[in-house]
Amino acid sequence: MGPLTPAGRPPRAQRDSGTEARILEAARAVFIRSGTGGARMQEIAAEAGVNQALLHYYFKSKDHLAQAVFREVGTRIVPSIIGAFASEDALELKIERFVQAYIDAVRESPFIPGYILAELHFNPERLTALAEQITGSNPANAVRSFVQRLGADLDRQAAIGAMRPIAAEQFLVNLIALCVFPFAARPVLRLVLGQDDEAFNRFLDERRAELPDFILNALRP
Amino acid sequence: MGPLTPAGRPPRAQRDSGTEARILEAARAVFIRSGTGGARMQEIAAEAGVNQALLHYYFKSKDHLAQAVFREVGTRIVPSIIGAFASEDALELKIERFVQAYIDAVRESPFIPGYILAELHFNPERLTALAEQITGSNPANAVRSFVQRLGADLDRQAAIGAMRPIAAEQFLVNLIALCVFPFAARPVLRLVLGQDDEAFNRFLDERRAELPDFILNALRP
DNA sequence: GTCTATATTGTGATAGAC
């Protein structure tokens, strides 16, 4: 959604100066580190290098801006999860690739999972809006059919004795938990591992290599 | 910490009318569902059945109150984690008991993990204060020695061929992730499982029974 | 200890010049 223009007229020249994008970027940074409740419009304006009035010019209100940020962040993360399981590869391969792709992707912006979980905890209603945008008008159905396909995949493996049986919902939660949690609990981990960023990165390197084994091993018959 | 009393004098009579406790209880409920940033002192006062001024009488400021709540909630959860591993039982047994004890405990108040993670995400500095209170003056050391003991336990099992080798930090994160995440991501789970509380509870029942197998299986050599 | 009333600042939002 672009700037608000007087009834139907296209936006003025200089529309592409990138101001709107800069504001959104600043808002993302501030909302991610302070939460929707803790964030201040003034702080966002300062970080974007503009004044507060401009935020309202581009995004009506604080809540609109928060929604825009959440949508943007959410739509970037979730499809990667769905996408990894769309291929025709062997289940084992999908799992391994998903784990490594997720760690690689989120490593770049390690605060995102914490932000998403916190935002959903305090504003669960945002979830339905986000889910609709990603999956279409009936998110619950889309999710369920995804779980069903995963379940069929797991059943097939169990039938040929390649894996032990496990409920699809439980497995999906396990998989995502093992990937997401280290980032969501980053502050605690830093305490356990000893404060510095470097240790955290070493931990992630090790995890990237070993987590697939842990999961695949757990699935062995 | 009791009410503020004029220089050294003990609190007046009727001190035990339970007002302070009622305020703290109300504050816990509100902070847990709205976060420190989103919570309003007025809302807490209403929920406690008193007026706003009393909150300041008992707890200096909003931030003090938030700290008190976080300490109280945090100190109730964390020791249960440490405690489960203090016994002399076999590692397998400790793991199984920890998983089930955790699920049973948190089930009563399923919003706590989300609250703690969110609070730590936005106010990581609160962690050191909490950790000091639980573990004494040097939390980083206490945590590290705990991890070391767990590591020794794992090494022993690996040495006799009962388990495959795994780094203690990775295993600890896996264990906690698998327990905590379903609660922290409760809103998402409800979407996946189909909205209602009953389905969530069935999911937890199933999980309580199967998660130990998943973990123990992952550790098999 | 508990209340009412009020001070004081913070903060989202708007008006209007340029």
Add this chain to the structure above:
DNA sequence: GTCTATCACAATATAGAC
């Protein structure tokens, strides 16, 4: 489109009566 100035109200915090 972007700014300055300002409004209106929400929210924390305090003063002081009872």
